[in-house]
Amino acid sequence: MLRTTAFSVLTLTAAGIIPSDEVHAADEDAQLWLSQSFSVPLAEDDVTGTLDLSQRVRENGNQLLSRGMAEFRLSKEAVVGGGAAYVETFDSTDEFRPHQQLTLTFGMWSFRTRVEERFFEGADRMELRLRQKVTATWPLAKELKGSLAGELLYTARSQTAGDDAHIDQWRATGALTYKLSPQIEGTAGYLIILSPRDGEEDKLSHVAQISLTYRG
Template identity: 35%
Template sequence: MTPNRFASVIACALAAWQPSAAFAQEEDVQLWAYAIVQGDLDEETRLTIDGSARWREQRLGDEQQTLRFSIDRKAADGVRIGGGFGVFEAAGGATELRPHQEVTFTRGRIAARTRIEQRFFDGADRMELRFRQRLRYTQPLGRDWRGSIDGEYFNLVQTRNRDPDAARDQWRARLILTYRAAEALSLGAGYLFIFTPQPDGSEQINHVPQILVTQRF
């Protein structure tokens, strides 16, 4: 990514509600709602189950429902290793099956996660292989409130179809505000900015408000 393009991404993330004349782009607004259940299986092993409903435009695959589980285990101080499996079902019956493996390094309020995903799509030429690198900072904002900001880079190591002109990179930035409503229940609201550069020089931009409900056991 060139310095000029990187500057444009940052400008859009800070003023995402304003259309930008600097882009030849496709732009849309989506809504993702998550329900998350998370708990410890033992002192070092954690289980997370999450489901979501994602309202999207028809040209992007229409509405989508997801269900995913992940298990991760403490490998060392500040290091967790895990993996999981997800099912992503779009309107019209298009299905994606997605195993993943990941490692997370945490130091204080900063966490860095590296994830590899194998994505299997109905009718695709082959498995799609995707690399994800996320960096997150979390800040307590009072007794029951906290905020977090993260950035994540995506790269398609192998595309699902044998198309040399397919977009391979994606950048995401997200802000989340979380409120602890009860001892084991948290409510969150966030905004996700997705930037996908296209091989023809245009860009695709998605603005995604998010709602999160997390129950711990």
């Protein structure tokens, strides 16, 4: 585990996804995320509706995430959208999470900017989180493609009054996607999440991801 962790962190640091000053000894855990996504056109070719379901097996409380979203294509490169998710965390606090986003695509590169309003049960106030994701995708074979992604999650307004703005997470993902049929894709990936924590060890999560996507 230590050897794998060291290799993962060094690789991500060299790629510039995780800053070198964020690499410390870290508390580690392992997770499994199983996801299903269904996308269908809502109005001709310009508006798409998506339903996401994600079961997350975690050491600190399993989660079930349900998200609905609508996206409008502004141009060949730009898509704007919004929606909401409900995150049920077993034996802990649930969350309601509306969001708005803009995605820009140029060839193999995709840039997604997302704003999330997070409402937790019993919290002092709404939390505001900003997310910036960069993804590179390229073909590997006739029905197979690979992708690498890096994402910064930044808490601009904490759920707890008096807490400062801070970096919530750094994420990096590697994945393979195979086209199972004209409408269905299967993806297997590895996600590493670094969560900086003041006054204690940072948290490093190793996440195996398996997903199915249907596009109508």
